[in-house]
Amino acid sequence: MHPFNNIVIIGVGLIGGSIALSLKKAGYRGKIIGCDLSQEALEEAKALGVIDMGYSSLKDAVQGADLVIVATPVGYYSGIFKEIAPFLPKNVIVTDVGSVKGYVEKAASKDLPQDIQFIGGHPMAGSEKGGIKAATPFLYENAYYFLTPNSNTKEDTINKLKTFVEILGAYPVIVEPQQHDKIVALISHIPHLAAVLLANMLDRQNSISYIPFVGGGFRDTTRIAAGNPHMWKDIFFLNQTEVLEGIEALEDMLEEFKHLLKTQGYKGVLETLEKAKLIRDSIPHTYRDYIPPLYDLIIDVEDRPGILGELTQIIGNHKINIKEIEILHERQGEKGAVRIGLASKEEQEKAFYILREGGFPLTYRKGEIEDVGNK
Ligand SMILES: NC(=O)c1ccc[n+]([C@@H]2O[C@H](COP(=O)([O-])OP(=O)(O)OC[C@H]3O[C@@H](n4cnc5c(N)ncnc54)[C@H](O)[C@@H]3O)[C@@H](O)[C@H]2O)c1
Numbered sequence: 487m488h489p490f491n492n493i494v495i496i497g498v499g500l501i502g503g504s505i506a507l508s509l510k511k512a513g514y515r516g517k518i519i520g521c522d523l524s525q526e527a528l529e530e531a532k533a534l535g536v537i538d539m540g541y542s543s544l545k546d547a548v549q550g551a552d553l554v555i556v557a558t559p560v561g562y563y564s565g566i567f568k569e570i571a572p573f574l575p576k577n578v579i580v581t582d583v584g585s586v587k588g589y590v591e592k593a594a595s596k597d598l599p600q601d602i603q604f605i606g607g608h609p610m611a612g613s614e615k616g617g618i619k620a621a622t623p624f625l626y627e628n629a630y631y632f633l634t635p636n637s638n639t640k641e642d643t644i645n646k647l648k649t650f651v652e653i654l655g656a657y658p659v660i661v662e663p664q665q666h667d668k669i670v671a672l673i674s675h676i677p678h679l680a681a682v683l684l685a686n687m688l689d690r691q692n693s694i695s696y697i698p699f700v701g702g703g704f705r706d707t708t709r710i711a712a713g714n715p716h717m718w719k720d721i722f723f724l725n726q727t728e729v730l731e732g733i734e735a736l737e738d739m740l741e742e743f744k745h746l747l748k749t750q751g752y753k754g755v756l757e758t759l760e761k762a763k764l765i766r767d768s769i770p771h772t773y774r775d776y777i778p779p780l781y782d783l784i785i786d787v788e789d790r791p792g793i794l795g796e797l798t799q800i801i802g803n804h805k806i807n808i809k810e811i812e813i814l815h816e817r818q819g820e821k822g823a824v825r826i827g828l829a830s831k832e833e834q835e836k837a838f839y840i841l842r843e844g845g846f847p848l849t850y851r852k853g854e855i856e857d858v859g860n861k
């Protein structure tokens with residue numbers, strides 16, 4: 487049974503809109519009310535069927551809610567908490583989706599009434615694109631979703647939010663707000679800063695004219711630099727301590743690398759590169775510990791239009807659900823490769839034979855070939 491019947495989403499953009507779409511996809515039958523400063527976002531959300539009703543007044547929106555999700559840029563939270571505080575129904579649960587949690591926890595305990603249940607939240611899924619038009623019902627599938635209860639959060643509230651997160655297709659992970667901020671500084675905030683600085687280097691070196699030549703490397707390492715500057719400004723300042731620590735660690739590593747390079751430290755440079763490769767290669771497709779493992783197949787395919795459609799159709803015809811699909815970016819000669827992740831060993835075996843006999847003879851179980859890039 488769904489734990490909520492009347493969900494209010496404040497900020498109907500990428501993250502808020504995607505929550506609403508995921509709920510609808512999962513068959514949620516209650517009401518979804520959107521509240522946004524932007525009339526255009528509300529109109530768009532209604533037209534797309536994302537929300538059932540839209541309000542620009544926070545007071546009107548939250549009346550009757552049993553779950554309020556704050557999904558605006560984090561800098562607005564304190565003002566929003568203060569404004570909704572007098573109008574929140576007694577049994578409502580308030581949560582958020584913000585990329586920092588220590589600050590949000592403090593703001594909630596200061597600005598929300600003491601008897602209102604609050605639990606912080608943060609889905610580890612997103613995009614460099616913002617706004618309701620970028621929202622998708624699949625954003626949270628197989629993503630981690632941090633939940634940060636405080637000492638006042640009841641067990642029942644935690645359980646309801648866990649269920650809610652699972653309905654979105656994500657995996658709830660309970661952490662302390664400070665622990666959360668340490669983790670995301672290293673896996674999200676410092677990487678974002680690095681991407682921003684890499685992008686800006688083209689300008690710094692007065693080499694804007696290099697832009698037409700960028701290949702996959704520059705694109706892959708800087709994609710997130712195209713994210714919303716206002717949102718990211720809030721994130722950096724509201725996770726200032728952890729981000730400053732990360733910057734210092736980055737400075738030390740750059741100094742060390744600079745020294746190795748200046749002093750012909752071949753061994754050290756190689757070790758740095760090898761360590762990074764090990765770490766990068768170890769990022770689980772299978773999200774061990776929290777997410778059930780996936781059973782992968784690697785398929786060598788011809789590089790031509792329509793090939794992906796043919797592959798997925800064969801599998802779909804046999805009612806096998808592809809949990810993950812990835813194009814492996816190795817394009818030497820005429821071949822490319824695709825990785826598909828399946829939910830069970832049985833499905834992997836079935837798909838293996840179906841594909842091999844169905845026009846994809848170069849299908850392998852993961853591990854049968856070491857690494858497509860090294861063949
Ligand atoms: N973008 C990501 O990748 C990502 C991922 C996880 C979490 N988050 C967090 O989610 C939140 C929203 O990010 P997003 O990417 O959906 O942004 P977005 O710009 O796509 O959407 C934000 C929406 O909030 C509305 N808004 C702004 N101020 C408001 C206010 N005071 N009252 C009501 N509505 C207001 C905007 O009009 C917009 O429609 C942020 O706190 C961000 O830290 C973002």
Ligand SMILES: O=C(O)C(=O)C[C@]1(C(=O)O)C=C[C@@H](O)C=C1
Pocket residue numbers: 584585609610611612613614673674675710
């Ligand atoms: O752009 C993406 O792909 C993201 O998922 C964005 C990303 C991330 O760093 O992973 C960015 C900030 C959010 O707080 C969560 C997710």
